[in-house]
Amino acid sequence: xxxxFSHRPIFPANPSEDNLVSSIRxxxxxxxxxxxxxxxxxxxxxxxxxxxxxxxxxxxxxxxDWGGPxxxxxxxxxxxxxxxxxxxxxxxxxxxxxxxxxDMEADPENYVRDEASGKRxxxxxxxxxxxxxxxxxxxxAEPGSIGIGEISNPVGRVDGWVEEKEFGxxxxxxxxxxxxxxxxxxSIGDDDSRAAICPPEDSHEAAGSCPLGEGEAPHEALLFxxxxxxxxxxxxxxxxxxxxxxxxxxxxxxxxxxHIDQPLNDRIVDDALMRxxxxxxxxxxxxxxxxxxxxTDDGLKRVLETNPRLKKLSVPGxxxxxxxxxxxxxxxxxxxxxxxxxxxxxxxLYGVTNEHYEELKFxxxxxxxxxxxxxxxxxxxxxxxxxxxxRAIDIEMCPKCQNLRLVYxxxxxxxxxxxxxxxxxxxxxxxxxRCFQCGRCINDSEYEETFCLxxxxxxxxxxxxxxxxxxxxxGVPSPKHTIxxxxxxxxxxxxxxxxxxxxxxxxxxxxYFSEKMQFVVQLDLxxx
Amino acid sequence: MSSTxxxxxxxxxxxxxxxxxxxxxxxxxxxxxxxxCLDGVIPLPNVSSNILPKVIEYCKKHGGDNGSSKKIANGxxxxxxxxxxxxxxxxxxxEKVRVDELKKWEEEYMDFDQQVLYDLMLAANYLHIKGLLxxxxxxxASMIRGRTPDQIRENFNINSDFTPEEEEEMILIEDxxxxxxxxx
Numbered sequence: 152x153x154x155x156f157s158h159r160p161i162f163p164a165n166p167s168e169d170n171l172v173s174s175i176r177x178x179x180x181x182x183x184x185x186x187x188x189x190x191x192x193x194x195x196x197x198x199x200x201x202x203x204x205x206x207x208x209x210x211x212x213x214x215x216d217w218g219g220p221x222x223x224x225x226x227x228x229x230x231x232x233x234x235x236x237x238x239x240x241x242x243x244x245x246x247x248x249x250x251x252x253x254d255m256e257a258d259p260e261n262y263v264r265d266e267a268s269g270k271r272x273x274x275x276x277x278x279x280x281x282x283x284x285x286x287x288x289x290x291x292a293e294p295g296s297i298g299i300g301e302i303s304n305p306v307g308r309v310d311g312w313v314e315e316k317e318f319g320x321x322x323x324x325x326x327x328x329x330x331x332x333x334x335x336x337x338s339i340g341d342d343d344s345r346a347a348i349c350p351p352e353d354s355h356e357a358a359g360s361c362p363l364g365e366g367e368a369p370h371e372a373l374l375f376x377x378x379x380x381x382x383x384x385x386x387x388x389x390x391x392x393x394x395x396x397x398x399x400x401x402x403x404x405x406x407x408x409x410h411i412d413q414p415l416n417d418r419i420v421d422d423a424l425m426r427x428x429x430x431x432x433x434x435x436x437x438x439x440x441x442x443x444x445x446x447t448d449d450g451l452k453r454v455l456e457t458n459p460r461l462k463k464l465s466v467p468g469x470x471x472x473x474x475x476x477x478x479x480x481x482x483x484x485x486x487x488x489x490x491x492x493x494x495x496x497x498x499x500l501y502g503v504t505n506e507h508y509e510e511l512k513f514x515x516x517x518x519x520x521x522x523x524x525x526x527x528x529x530x531x532x533x534x535x536x537x538x539x540x541x542r543a544i545d546i547e548m549c550p551k552c553q554n555l556r557l558v559y560x561x562x563x564x565x566x567x568x569x570x571x572x573x574x575x576x577x578x579x580x581x582x583x584x585r586c587f588q589c590g591r592c593i594n595d596s597e598y599e600e601t602f603c604l605x606x607x608x609x610x611x612x613x614x615x616x617x618x619x620x621x622x623x624x625x626g627v628p629s630p631k632h633t634i635x636x637x638x639x640x641x642x643x644x645x646x647x648x649x650x651x652x653x654x655x656x657x658x659x660x661x662x663y664f665s666e667k668m669q670f671v672v673q674l675d676l677x678x679x
Numbered sequence: 680m681s682s683t684x685x686x687x688x689x690x691x692x693x694x695x696x697x698x699x700x701x702x703x704x705x706x707x708x709x710x711x712x713x714x715x716c717l718d719g720v721i722p723l724p725n726v727s728s729n730i731l732p733k734v735i736e737y738c739k740k741h742g743g744d745n746g747s748s749k750k751i752a753n754g755x756x757x758x759x760x761x762x763x764x765x766x767x768x769x770x771x772x773x774e775k776v777r778v779d780e781l782k783k784w785e786e787e788y789m790d791f792d793q794q795v796l797y798d799l800m801l802a803a804n805y806l807h808i809k810g811l812l813x814x815x816x817x818x819x820a821s822m823i824r825g826r827t828p829d830q831i832r833e834n835f836n837i838n839s840d841f842t843p844e845e846e847e848e849m850i851l852i853e854d855x856x857x858x859x860x861x862x863x
Contacts, residue, residue: 369837370793372800372819375812379820390828390849393840 374398377405382427383415406431412441419443421450428454435461439496442468448476455480459489465496467545474503481514491516496545503546503555515543528560530590531580551582559583563591586611685712686720687735689728694720701738706807725805730798733791737811740784789818793835 369392377388377399389399399405409427411419419427424446428435435458440446446469455461461484466472477497485491495515497503529540546555561576561583576583576592583592586608599612607615683699685708702708711721726734791799796815803811822834832839839846 368840369835370797372797372804373835375800375804375816376819376823379816380823384820384824384826387826387828387831388823390841391831391839392837395837 368392368394377402382409382411386415400430403430403432403434407434408437408439409435410437410439410441411443412439416441416443418445420445421447421453424450425453425457428458431458433458433460437461437463437465437494439463439465440469441465442470444470447471448473448480451476452480452483455484459484459487461492462490463494463496464492465494467496467498467500472497472500474500474507478507478510478514481511485514494543498545498557500546505555508546508548508555511544517543528562529558530562531559531585531587532590549579549582551578554579556581559585559590561585561592562589566592588615687726687731688720688722689726689731690724691728693728693731695728695731695735697735697738701735701741704738704741704808704810705734706809708806723806726802727798730795730802733795733799734802734806734808734811737788737808740781740788741810785814789814 374395377385377395380388385399385405389396406427409431411424419440424440424443428438435454438454438458438461443466446466448471451466451472466477474497477495477500481492481495491514493515495511497511545557547558548554549556549558556579558577558579563576566576584606585591586593586598587605588607588611591608593606593608598609599607685697685699685702687695687697687702687708689695699712702712708721723731796818800812800815800819803815823831826834828839831837841849
């Protein structure tokens with residue numbers, strides 16, 4: 152927690168005046184500033200200092216703690232509402248979920264990255280469950296390999312660095328020192344309050360004795376690593392220190408391909424997206440928003456307006472975007488006289504009609520009959536909506552139901568062997584059920600149903616069960632997922648029913664849930 | 680290819696020997712060799728004598744084989760192979776053993792402290808050894824990935840030099856994201 156000392160020293164220079172209107176209060180041990188209009192300090196915007204302040208500004212904006220929106224918003228509403236309106240025994244459920252999250256975090260390495268989202272996980276009941284939902288799916292999908300897909304821009308970045316860094320190579324140490332100096336000088340000029348408040352070592356540093364080597368500022372070589380990080384990690388890195396911040400924020404190369412997915416996707420809003428994309432300074436080339444429910448058509452429009460060089464746009468599972476909005480945005484984008492978007496991914500978008508499809512194909516510069524069959528086959532995998540192949544648009548007409556959806560091929564040998572029949576095993580995921588691990592059709596063969604109602608073919612199921620033994624031989628601790636799966640299968644089933652009933656009742660009350668969730672819940676209730 | 684010996688001189692005037700084939704793993708050295716400017720010793724004023732052997736060790740392992748180092752850089756898994764059913768199983772097995780062995784070697788190779796990591800990154804960059812740069816930078820990146828700013832500082836022994844106001848501002852920006860959520 153940081154204190155805000157503003158631009159003025161703690162002890163006012165002119166006590167006589169400030170004695171009249173005390174500009175400093177102490178609340179719960181935090182030094183809090185009063186409203187200093189009197190001195191014309193020129194605060195452009197109201198500042199929120201700490202959530203301990205109850206009376207200031209907007210009560211809803213003050214977080215009381217991390218306890219989630221229920222508490223902060225509704226200090227008064229809570230008193231009115233029954234504590235457990237649906238008889239769900241929510242607190243017990245909640246404890247169970249928190250327990251799982253702890254379990255997951257206890258697993259070394261793999262789940263460190265979940266901590267941030269874990270913290271947010273108990274934010275909200277539904278969000279928390281969704282989180283578990285997604286995570287649970289991920290354990291099974293890619294045990295032990297979280298992180299490989301995380302790289303936002305793996306190849307090509309290094310070359311950029313290599314080019315740039317050549318200048319500095321002649322004097323590795325020298326270059327480093329001078330960077331520090333600049334930083335420190337900047338911080339001197341920044342504001343005098345720093346010198347007044349900072350501890351002695353700090354002001355000593357500011358006086359010019361530059362930190363040598365490590366211990367104070369990041370090593371120059373560390374900045375190479377930035378090109379290998381995802382957006383989420385870049386946002387963490389820029390908060391480490393000034394050198395890192397300027398390296399992250401001012402390097403347009405880092406922001407030319409922006410890919411947002413877990414865990415940022417649930418949080419990112421239009422303004423934040425705007426800020427991130429503006430770091431590319433108009434050079435944004437590809438933008439990929441995976442299941443970002445808070446991005447709107449208008450937000451996308453603003454991004455497109457400021458980034459004329461965008462070539463690839465991927466918005467699968469962004470539930471707030473409409474197909475009309477996307478068509479209009481692309482129209483306007485093309486109107487600018489830019490090269491226009493060449494790759495579009497809208498998998499799972501609802502309500503795409505034939506007219507939309509034709510229009511989108513036209514906007515992408517595809518001739519009507521040009522969408523050929525000659526693409527390499529696409530397989531269903533882990534329910535992922537993003538397909539990174541060379542097609543201009545990801546959806547097409549399902550041969551079976553004639554709807555415009557993602558259409559998958561079948562990897563099963565038996566289906567591929569018969570050349571003519573391969574067309575038969577080609578349809579959207581609703582027409583042909585597929586194993587979410589390997590993507591083969593499971594019409595006739597045995598299969599398992601997982602926690603998230605995904606289907607697993609029997610061979611993948613066996614493979615998944617065997618995998619911990621193999622890893623233990625190598626001395627790697629066994630992944631939690633199998634144990635998790637076995638131990639909690641029963642309780643999970645019970646919870647699933649309870650939760651789905653809860654969701655159903657919420658849905659009747661007009662709360663919004665994702666399409667998949669609605670489908671799953673309806674299915675479940677029919678079964679029950 | 681005949682294995683001509685090449686001599687490299689570190690910044691502190693120590694000379695090391697390396698096969699030409701191995702040296703070709705480095706773009707910089709390759710250019711010097713192909714450019715014909717090879718007269719005796721190549722001076723490397725940016726690489727010290729405690730890092731250079733490490734670099735040479737890598738080059739020896741990877742000199743000549745460009746394919747496998749690339750595969751390792753991709754995480755050792757060739758994704759197409761997982762999906763496409765029509766590949767030679769024997770070939771795949773041998774390849775897998777080789778990749779496993781290489782991975783194990785890399786694991787041992789990469790066992791060093793942070794200062795060496797930094798120096799190695801700089802040396803790999805200077806000598807244009809893409810595989811080594813990927814390997815080292817990936818290691819550094821993995822120490823950042825998924826961490827909070829505080830954890831990153833701790834990992835790399837960095838002090839925050841932000842003023843309290845700046846810290847405050849960053850928290851405010853974070854809050855903005857969350858606040859809108861609360862209004863939904």
